[in-house]
Amino acid sequence: xxxxxxxxxxxxxxxxxxxxxxxxxxxxxxxxxxxxxxxxxxxxxxxxxxxxxxxxxxxxxxxxxxxxxxxxxxxxxxxxxxxxxxxxxxxxxxxxxxxxxxxxxxxxxxxxxxxxxxxxxxxxxxxxxxxxxxxxxxxxxxxxxxxxxxxxxxxxxxxxxxxxxxxxxxxxxxxxxxxxxxxxxxxxxxxxx
Ligand SMILES: Cc1cc2nc3c(=O)[nH]c(=O)nc-3n(C[C@H](O)[C@H](O)[C@H](O)COP(=O)(O)O)c2cc1C
Numbered sequence: 272x273x274x275x276x277x278x279x280x281x282x283x284x285x286x287x288x289x290x291x292x293x294x295x296x297x298x299x300x301x302x303x304x305x306x307x308x309x310x311x312x313x314x315x316x317x318x319x320x321x322x323x324x325x326x327x328x329x330x331x332x333x334x335x336x337x338x339x340x341x342x343x344x345x346x347x348x349x350x351x352x353x354x355x356x357x358x359x360x361x362x363x364x365x366x367x368x369x370x371x372x373x374x375x376x377x378x379x380x381x382x383x384x385x386x387x388x389x390x391x392x393x394x395x396x397x398x399x400x401x402x403x404x405x406x407x408x409x410x411x412x413x414x415x416x417x418x419x420x421x422x423x424x425x426x427x428x429x430x431x432x433x434x435x436x437x438x439x440x441x442x443x444x445x446x447x448x449x450x451x452x453x454x455x456x457x458x459x460x461x462x463x464x
Pocket of ligand 1: 284285286288289290291292359360361362363364390391392393394395423
């Protein structure tokens with residue numbers, strides 16, 4: 272019997288006019304084609320956490336955090352069996368708001384897989400490589416496959432809307448990416464249980 276896997280899609284940029292929500296909404300739709308998956312979008316705009324300033328390291332906090340919004344974020348992350356993190360590439364790294372969110376909680380990330388989606392002139396590849404290292408320190412399992420969207424600015428019309436069919440060529444890539452994430456989600460859910 273296939274268990275229901277809870278996959279959270281984390282939108283990793285918060286600026287007005289951000290691109291990140293576009294791949295988030297697309298991948299959310301792609302997840303609907305897979306059985307045994309319960310998908311949810313987690314928007315960092317809904318968790319306006321302070322820049323990390325806790326007295327204690329989250330790795331020693333055992334799920335109890337000083338800040339109310341961080342505690343709320345931890346409660347959300349705790350629910351997931353796997354994550355799809357959508358990050359921009361800012362100066363060859365992930366966004367600060369995303370790194371801050373990753374730093375702010377700990378045990379809730381542990382022993383869960385994560386797949387990355389990024390975009391930019393080289394498809395966000397450099398940001399993803401940095402994120403993989405961060406994920407390992409959070410005791411996550413970063414998966415091999417990723418989704419790289421090249422030159423995202425070319426996919427938008429004058430109004431900033433996504434041109435029709437922009438992600439069509441990534442359909443097979445997305446399917447393989449999701450299958451790999453689901454495999455790890457199942458394996459690690461059993462192991463955690
Ligand atoms: C501070 C900053 C740094 C950037 N650095 C890079 C970069 O290193 N590589 C890249 O491909 N694009 C870079 N860009 C362009 C982004 O890929 C593009 O603005 C993208 O839409 C940002 O993601 P967002 O819209 O989700 O915020 C940068 C943009 C900003 C605002």
